[in-house]
Amino acid sequence: MENQVYSMPRIGDKAPSFKAKTTQGEINFPGDFGGKWKILFSHPADFTPVCTSEFMTFATMEEEFKALNTQLVGLSVDGLYSHIAWLRAIKEKIEYKGMKNVEVKFPLIEDITMEVAKMYGMIQPGESATQAVRAVFFIDPNDVIRAIVYYPLSLGRNFDELKRVIIALQTADNFGVALPADWRPGDNVIVPPAGSCGVAKSRMDGDEEGVVCHDWYFCTKPLSKETVESKLGK
Ligand code: BEZ
Numbered sequence: 001m002e003n004q005v006y007s008m009p010r011i012g013d014k015a016p017s018f019k020a021k022t023t024q025g026e027i028n029f030p031g032d033f034g035g036k037w038k039i040l041f042s043h044p045a046d047f048t049p050v051c052t053s054e055f056m057t058f059a060t061m062e063e064e065f066k067a068l069n070t071q072l073v074g075l076s077v078d079g080l081y082s083h084i085a086w087l088r089a090i091k092e093k094i095e096y097k098g099m100k101n102v103e104v105k106f107p108l109i110e111d112i113t114m115e116v117a118k119m120y121g122m123i124q125p126g127e128s129a130t131q132a133v134r135a136v137f138f139i140d141p142n143d144v145i146r147a148i149v150y151y152p153l154s155l156g157r158n159f160d161e162l163k164r165v166i167i168a169l170q171t172a173d174n175f176g177v178a179l180p181a182d183w184r185p186g187d188n189v190i191v192p193p194a195g196s197c198g199v200a201k202s203r204m205d206g207d208e209e210g211v212v213c214h215d216w217y218f219c220t221k222p223l224s225k226e227t228v229e230s231k232l233g234k
Helices: 049-060 062-067 080-093 115-119 159-175 225-231
Strands: 018-022 025-029 037-042 070-076 108-110 134-139 145-151 212-215 218-221
Touching: 018 108, 018 115, 037 159, 049 062, 049 070, 049 080, 049 159, 062 070, 062 159, 080 108, 134 159, 145 159, 159 225
Parallel strands: 037 070, 070 108
Antiparallel strands: 018 025, 037 134, 134 145, 212 218
16 A cells, blocks of 8 residues: 555546545445535644634535535544544634634544545645645536645635535536636626537627627627526536
8 A cells, every 4th residue: 555656536537436434424435425516625634723714614604515415525634533523622612703613514534544535636745745735626416526626735725616616517517608717606608619519600690699709719698697596406
């Protein structure tokens, strides 16, 4: 095991499977969460300040992710008793940015052997050989990895952005569109270029309702927030 070289999973790959102990009992990942979107994320260490701020934020948003049919699963290379003690300390002691009595209900994986962390490319020795970086894997209901984000040890993640990624991926799938820079529900979306996805005709004609072309390869159309929201989590 010592010198085993792990290849990192990439966007479009099936999420590697594993069995692990967590604060919510043993899990088979991703199999136990079939039919759901999954966010598998790592943090460097329990009882550290940036990670504590992240867990409080993520746990406070858990219901919002549930509404998006999304299961959160955390991981660090700490043991189960450390995880349990840290989550209890968060609930009983920490008040931060208006959050208090925060209960982390999603599973937090113990990975003292680093087996899962290595399998998912969460150990990046240039940053730390003994702790996981802040990795986030977005995995769809077919267990395919759809997006990956990595942050260094010193920088906490933006959880609104993680939620925006899930919403954007679900919108892209449901409506067959792409999403432009900084897109949020209610903003215009990008329609597939003419000639792709069965669209044979040039869109510069402007013959499709609401479509505006900025050039032959760059066309947008409105998609209302209500329409997007009616499909989220489905
Ligand atoms: C933190 O979460 O505060 C942290 C963890 C590991 C290294 C640096 C900061």
